[in-house]
Amino acid sequence: MRTPRAKRKTRLLALTAAVALAGLGLGVPTLTAGAAATPDASAACDAPDERIYQVPGGVPSDPGSVIACRATELPHVPGDIPMHAWKVQYSSKDNAGRAVAVSGTVAVPDAEWKGRGSRPVVAFNPGTLGLGSQCAFSKQLAGAFQDEYEGENVAALLKAGYAVAATDGAGYLDGQTHPYVSGADAGHALLDIARSAPEIPGSGLDPKTKVGLWGYSEGGAASLWAAQLAASYAPELDVVGDASGGVPGDLKVVAKALNGGPFAGFMVDAVLGLSSAHPRMPFDELMNDQGEETLEKARSHCLAGTISALAGQRIEDNTKDRLSFEQLYALKGTDGRTWGEVVDAQKLGVGIGRAGSGATYEIDFPVLQYRGALEEVIPVETEDATRKAYCEANITTQWKVYPGEHLTTDQLAKDDAVKWLGDRFEGKPELGNCLLP
Template sequence: MKTKRKKTTADHGTAVPHRTTRTVAAVAALLACSLAAPQVAAGTARAAEPAATTCDAPDAAIYTAPDAVTAAPGTVLACRQVTLTQVPGGIPMTAWKVQYASTDNSGRPVAVSGTVAVPTAPWTGAGSRPVIAFNPGTLGLGPQCAFSRQLAGAYQDEYEGDNIAAALKAGFAVAATDGAGYLGGQTHRYVSGTDAAHALLDIARAAPAVPGSGLDPQARVGLWGYSEGGAASLWAAQLAGSYAPELRVAGDASGGVPGDLKTVAASLNGGAFAGFLGDAAIGIAAAYPTLPFDSLLNSTGRSAVAKAKSLCLAGTVVSFAGQRIESYSTAGYSLDQLYALRGTDGRSWGEILDAQKLGVGVGPAGSGADHEVAFPVFQYRGLADEVIPTATEDATRQAYCRAGITTAWKTYPGDHLLTDKEAVNDAVGWFADRFAGKPAPDDC
């Protein structure tokens, strides 16, 4: 399902099922002031290489997929020192773009890109400088939309920049993943829980290995994200004990969480933010290639997929507002009919989506649950969320409470977009308390 990307215009704006504006018209206004997308160098795939010892790789090398990845997850494969022009506040720091080793949902080695930033000011807290492993919200499927490109680029994802700035201002290092599938010729594995979790946990592993970072491999780690990023960080919390048990995770903060993708899909289909449903279908198909996808598409669907793969947030919202999934298949499949279709491995679309549901099989450390969460979590949402149904956000929190996991909870007055910004200081303060070893609040 690979398409050759034509030169497009990058969206100038914010991101996610969370990075929405109050109206599609407002997003269209953002498009009107967009800047040209950076060209994604095709490059020639290179063989796997040993861990980077210097950070002088050309920019194209960060986004070129190796022929093979043989290094252990969390190994830095390539890095480049950069200036994060889109992080507000003028915070003195040293930052790098990185490519690092990870694994996909089937355990296959892959490479992922991201950003590591360390404040210049000395850490004055207890122990070594903590690391916030951050997953951005939805940015779009176009390769130019990768978070590392935006942070160091010519246009700004304002709210994500605020998150990074707040963490750095608090003295924390930041390891921000782009998420799986932003290297040349790939498709972002949007809303695939295991892929997202591995990418986030592995950039936390990689951060201390960046030459010159000065970070301690035993540093305490916080997991953070909102909307798509909130699902990623909560999946990372669920898989940390089994996938990266050596990480000293102190807590997870996840907001605007799309905990049940079927519930979210029913709400998005035919609505103002239907483009996120299209991105989800493309992302899950990329993550689970045994599922039927290309063979189902009509000409309209094929064009829509190619277009979605070239767009960032605002373009996705504007281009697909009001569209229904039934319009894109030769048989006019409804969501329920699509869920019944099985792939070559026998699993159906519905079963794969159910496997992404958060809060299933969770429990505290020592509980014997499938996903033991050995640290507290902070979940939050907006009272006026118009993108993610509040019922699924509430249900995820309730599942954690029923499982006996220490869970702080807060609602904010904003809609989906504003809530992320409203919660920044609370999230950073919550992390500061966890790193300081203070007792965690429990609102269950």
């Protein structure tokens, strides 16, 4: 008989690894700094649930505009926390600057905010949930099925009194493919749900409030991309800090490690996600029959199914000419870029600098980065390298290693991440620990 610890280990391994409302005659007012301090349950936000996940006929050009919203319950956020919550569809931009609609969840605790200033908002990006449309985080929180760990992260933020703006990420609307690990798509979607949260009727949130960013694994890459893009893409947001854990900073390093291994499903998701984000690159024509079957499995599964159904997959076995990653990286798209250049463009910690440095990505707030000492999914060399790049760029960086595996580290760090964000909201200084080895 397996011990409880062994059972938990097995389970962890299985898990790791719209037309605008104005056109419908349902105007969505924008709240100002003078809006009510607590949610208003009577405010109209009653789009049908299916509308949240329908591709709208048009998308507002202003990122963060609310397209549709509806009040919802979050039974999979533990703790019976009194709150008001909404599913929301909002406008964002893809990696090419095109307007897209994205879904997500906004939750505001009912408890009166007693901290400094107005109630802060934490823009949260969950870890990998799978590419199937049923896997969207907003559907899981609202009861489709439970990822208890991410639900606990949301609960911890709400218990601390913070509003939570949790993006599904782009590509979870009907008929779409999530652009998994595409940096700009992810960063934009996370920043834009922070923009949209105060627009929800009755949220009581101040558009000028302080904003924190948080994510782990895929979400860690997303939140770190949001940190890099904040100054140029969303300069009006008062972002005061970012917490990012388990970050797959260099996708080439990650792909090499995952290929043929127990967590190869994440590699398949990344290949499929980047191809959807970059349609000018060769892709479908490269797949053999097995490749087409593999991609169909990736499109339909959530996290546990992705890991179990796609374990051991090798990129060479799924392409017509048994192409290796190195051979794929050399192939060019219709815009002249190679796949290698596209993948390199997703690398975190490149072109970063402090505010006023003239860097491509200027960051004027501290970041928290962390990983597990027993990390078995993301190569620690790329996690460590991302931290090193931030330190070398003089970005104030706090770094911590927890005694856990990939998924357990998410929970081991949860309370520390919430407290660290709380210190940023309170204006406490962060000196970082880049001088430590």
